Amino acid sequence: MKLDQEPNLLRTIILVAIAYLAFAWLIDDKYYQLILTIVPIWAMMGIAWNVFSGYSGLVSFGHAAFFGIGAYTVALAMIGFNLSPWFGIPLGTLAGVIASVLVGYPTFKLRGVYFSLAMLAYPLTLLYIFEWLGYQEVTMQMVRENSWMYMQFSSQYTYIIVSTVLVATAVYVSGRIHASRFGLSLTAIKQNEAAAEGAGVDAAAWKLRAIMVSGAIAAAAGGYYAVVLIVVTPPSVFGMIASAQAMIMALFGGVATVWGPVIGAAVLIPLSEILHAELGNQVHGIHGVVFGLAIIAMILYAPEGLLPRVRDAWRRRSGAADQSAAEAARRTVQLPEVAAGAERPPIGDRIVLKVDDLSRAFGGLKAVSNVSFEVRQGEVLGIIGPNGAGKTTLFNLLNGFIRADQGSVQFGDNQLIGLKPNQVCRLGVGRTFQVVRPFPRMTVLQNVVVGAFAAEQQNDDRAVELARQALDRVGMLAHEKVLAGGLNSLELRLMELARVLAGQPQILLLDETLAGLGSEEIEVILAVIRRLADEGQTIVIIEHTMQAMVRIADRFLVLDHGSVLAAGKPAEVVRDPAVIEAYLGKKWMDHAKH
Amino acid sequence: MSAVIFFENLFQAVIAGLLIGSVYGLMCVGLGLIFGLMRVINFAQGEFLMLGMYGAFYLCTWFGLSSAVGPVIGAVFSGVLLYLLGMGLHKSLLTKATGIKVAGTEGEGHYPQLILTLGISLVLANGALILFGNTPLSIRTPYAGSAWELGPLLGDDMLLFFNKARTVALVVSVLVAVAVYQFVHRTRVGKSLRAAADNPAAATYMGIDVERSHRISFGIGAAITGLAGGLIASYYPFQPYIGLDFVVIMYAGVVLGGLGSMIGAFWGGLVIGLIQQVSTLFLPLQLQNAMIFLVFLLIILFRPQGLFGKNVERV
Numbered sequence A: 001m002k003l004d005q006e007p008n009l010l011r012t013i014i015l016v017a018i019a020y021l022a023f024a025w026l027i028d029d030k031y032y033q034l035i036l037t038i039v040p041i042w043a044m045m046g047i048a049w050n051v052f053s054g055y056s057g058l059v060s061f062g063h064a065a066f067f068g069i070g071a072y073t074v075a076l077a078m079i080g081f082n083l084s085p086w087f088g089i090p091l092g093t094l095a096g097v098i099a100s101v102l103v104g105y106p107t108f109k110l111r112g113v114y115f116s117l118a119m120l121a122y123p124l125t126l127l128y129i130f131e132w133l134g135y136q137e138v139t140m141q142m143v144r145e146n147s148w149m150y151m152q153f154s155s156q157y158t159y160i161i162v163s164t165v166l167v168a169t170a171v172y173v174s175g176r177i178h179a180s181r182f183g184l185s186l187t188a189i190k191q192n193e194a195a196a197e198g199a200g201v202d203a204a205a206w207k208l209r210a211i212m213v214s215g216a217i218a219a220a221a222g223g224y225y226a227v228v229l230i231v232v233t234p235p236s237v238f239g240m241i242a243s244a245q246a247m248i249m250a251l252f253g254g255v256a257t258v259w260g261p262v263i264g265a266a267v268l269i270p271l272s273e274i275l276h277a278e279l280g281n282q283v284h285g286i287h288g289v290v291f292g293l294a295i296i297a298m299i300l301y302a303p304e305g306l307l308p309r310v311r312d313a314w315r316r317r318s319g320a321a322d323q324s325a326a327e328a329a330r331r332t333v334q335l336p337e338v339a340a341g342a343e344r345p346p347i348g349d350r351i352v353l354k355v356d357d358l359s360r361a362f363g364g365l366k367a368v369s370n371v372s373f374e375v376r377q378g379e380v381l382g383i384i385g386p387n388g389a390g391k392t393t394l395f396n397l398l399n400g401f402i403r404a405d406q407g408s409v410q411f412g413d414n415q416l417i418g419l420k421p422n423q424v425c426r427l428g429v430g431r432t433f434q435v436v437r438p439f440p441r442m443t444v445l446q447n448v449v450v451g452a453f454a455a456e457q458q459n460d461d462r463a464v465e466l467a468r469q470a471l472d473r474v475g476m477l478a479h480e481k482v483l484a485g486g487l488n489s490l491e492l493r494l495m496e497l498a499r500v501l502a503g504q505p506q507i508l509l510l511d512e513t514l515a516g517l518g519s520e521e522i523e524v525i526l527a528v529i530r531r532l533a534d535e536g537q538t539i540v541i542i543e544h545t546m547q548a549m550v551r552i553a554d555r556f557l558v559l560d561h562g563s564v565l566a567a568g569k570p571a572e573v574v575r576d577p578a579v580i581e582a583y584l585g586k587k588w589m590d591h592a593k594h
Numbered sequence B: 001m002s003a004v005i006f007f008e009n010l011f012q013a014v015i016a017g018l019l020i021g022s023v024y025g026l027m028c029v030g031l032g033l034i035f036g037l038m039r040v041i042n043f044a045q046g047e048f049l050m051l052g053m054y055g056a057f058y059l060c061t062w063f064g065l066s067s068a069v070g071p072v073i074g075a076v077f078s079g080v081l082l083y084l085l086g087m088g089l090h091k092s093l094l095t096k097a098t099g100i101k102v103a104g105t106e107g108e109g110h111y112p113q114l115i116l117t118l119g120i121s122l123v124l125a126n127g128a129l130i131l132f133g134n135t136p137l138s139i140r141t142p143y144a145g146s147a148w149e150l151g152p153l154l155g156d157d158m159l160l161f162f163n164k165a166r167t168v169a170l171v172v173s174v175l176v177a178v179a180v181y182q183f184v185h186r187t188r189v190g191k192s193l194r195a196a197a198d199n200p201a202a203a204t205y206m207g208i209d210v211e212r213s214h215r216i217s218f219g220i221g222a223a224i225t226g227l228a229g230g231l232i233a234s235y236y237p238f239q240p241y242i243g244l245d246f247v248v249i250m251y252a253g254v255v256l257g258g259l260g261s262m263i264g265a266f267w268g269g270l271v272i273g274l275i276q277q278v279s280t281l282f283l284p285l286q287l288q289n290a291m292i293f294l295v296f297l298l299i300i301l302f303r304p305q306g307l308f309g310k311n312v313e314r315v
Helices: A009-026 A030-056 A064-081 A085-107 A112-132 A156-178 A181-191 A193-198 A203-229 A234-238 A240-253 A260-279 A286-301 A306-329 A391-399 A421-427 A444-452 A460-473 A489-502 A519-534 A546-552 A577-593 B002-038 B045-063 B070-092 B106-132 B164-186 B188-198 B200-205 B210-232 B242-257 B262-279 B287-302
Strands: A351-362 A365-376 A380-384 A406-411 A429-431 A507-511 A538-542 A555-560 A563-568 B147-153 B158-163
Touching: A009 A030, A009 A156, A030 A156, A030 A181, A030 A203, A030 A240, A030 A260, A064 A085, A064 A112, A064 A203, A064 A234, A064 A240, A085 A112, A085 A203, A112 A234, A112 A240, A112 B242, A112 B287, A156 A181, A156 A203, A181 A193, A181 A203, A181 A444, A193 A203, A193 A421, A203 A234, A234 A240, A240 A260, A240 A286, A240 A306, A240 B106, A260 A286, A260 A306, A286 B106, A351 A391, A351 A538, A365 A391, A365 A538, A365 A563, A380 A391, A380 A546, A391 A421, A391 A429, A391 A507, A391 A538, A421 A429, A429 A489, A444 A460, A444 A489, A460 A489, A460 A519, A489 A507, A489 A519, A519 A538, A519 A546, A555 A577, A563 A577, B002 B045, B002 B158, B002 B164, B002 B188, B002 B210, B002 B242, B002 B262, B045 B070, B045 B106, B045 B210, B045 B242, B070 B164, B070 B210, B106 B242, B147 B164, B158 B164, B164 B188, B164 B210, B164 B262, B188 B200, B188 B210, B200 B210, B242 B262, B242 B287, B262 B287
Parallel strands: A380 A538, A380 A555, A429 A507, A507 A538
Antiparallel strands: A351 A365, A351 A406, A555 A563, B147 B158
């Protein structure tokens, strides 16, 4: 199974391309032929924007930067070095990739709105620089002999063919991204970056790869745009409208879909061009009004875009019955049968995790101070302590969300301090969150597959297999097709657990997995944890519901005000007067005596 | 001698920077207010400025306001028109993607807001092109071409000029900015606007009509920027696409001052004006705007929380 099925991508692309070329064959009018040449170019721009912004959620207002760099590379190489666009376009594409790294590297540290605003500034800065350099209007020279070697064709139809081949390539690339860990990782980052990092997704690397692919496609589109129009001016390739158009194609057709940008361009470009041709002489600016109204209407009535809207409506008509059946099936959490006589392996001597003198202060507050402990193979260690004792901070230090002020965390042969969360995860330390962090708009299976990528670095099919196994271990296999946003809190907890398990962790860090659950639900989770322990899984669990912890932990570590108060067997720890005084209080002492 | 000329040029550039920067400051206050009071990133703010320019131009032309204060009156009434436009846009479109509806959702709804306001910006800019044509216009007043002189200073060598139209614009800008600040911080209505910004849900439970508060905030923000546009129109030629040049200036100023702070926004705009004018001493004219964008990039990359203090003062 593929991660998201785009059935027969290559065949669909070829069919659509042939249909498009056949349609173009019927058109004689020069102006309409030009429109048919340009539609694929803007479709490419839409795809370029979509591959990066659509999947990652970082909205770029500046894709004109790559478009313009591609266009000027082709034009200036042709004029200056007589270099044919056949080589100029690949060169421009390379320039686009370089530009995308130069832009991406500093800009990725910005979030949300700041990122969008910064992206806006890049093409506009380039616009003025190119004007200042004296490239206000660059015209490529005509070649008389063997002009096809310079991409100067006698028939407009040839231009349409090249254009179609280019966009077909772009669709193929974007389709491959969509259906692989590339697209799924980006989608996970978009929906919850911290969770994605925690699940082993290297967010920075994926974003950089995405903007490189995106910059390449946009620059190729720009390069061919220069070939088609012959004249290049800074406002036409670096201007706001080029950036906006890229975004609009994708938004209109459908964000984070393979065909959305193509549909957007196929509808909007002819519409605005024909209006422009009919009314343009009297009414300048009709282009912009059409695009503006299109995205306003889209955001108000179909924020997902045209394609997903139509697809949903179609599915609702054809598959309403299947859905309600799935709805009914999903309500039961079905734990798999345990083989009779299976016994828990003894706790090993090997130290899996060794924390030494770990400290972290926030201003004057010592959240974690001089904490040391060890976790042995196959052991279930319960970390308890009142609210604010530093339990979650401790986990954040272990998995790299927060940097330690001092201390060391030895995991096997690796020192975890200084590593990023995704690296820690991929080494084999999985964690869940106190407040569940699902990827709400992905299915349960996709959520868990993201976790499985950490264990299976190459093969996507194998990752899906691991994800299914993990879902089965927590009894959630029946839910695999349900969107995570529709789960109840027990199901969310179990899904998150499955996401961690899918990464095949050597050690599990569970952060208040029982929080906010009713007593029956707690029993389900405890049964799952119990079973994991029976399978020999090493677990560290944070909790403050004492009753539950006494039943599953082999050993307790009590934290108070950031430091270790006591450690040992549950029965000993709960009788320790210091613990009783600091945390449990008199009531528990009475309870324990009975 | 050459040193004197250098300093004369420098002082002149600083004066020009302060004069133009104060109007930038005012337009930044408009944008900053919308962000501060609504948490909305408004991309159409440049078009409000552009419409303010056209508004002032046509008011002056139709009513023959060509005296010294004419453009100011034109700008003020233009601001009033923009207030109505802002309220209308908010009621008809922005409510769908802002306010209570998006509080606490993914990215607080910034993604749809950016796109919605980009759409509005495209429609307004190109609609203006259809309505007004693309011939550059400016409001002609006797003040635009004359100046008050300061000097001679340093013996007889230095003479500094204060362009009259720009000086009037500075005075009006400062007055309006102070008035708006007082309104938002001292009056009852202003306080309810701030409450609605701070915590829309809680404000609703306190009986504040958040939707209406946001509508007023958006109207005021549009009006202030429109007024600033009207002031600039008295000495700066404009066309329908001018909004784009200024929207980056505005964002530069607002980010410089710390996103969400009104006072910061004014200082931010002022600094941008200074940078722009002083850079003319060193850089060719075409690179003036490139310089602003570059400064903007540097600010946003290295101090996204703004230059003025770490804690962003929320309006």
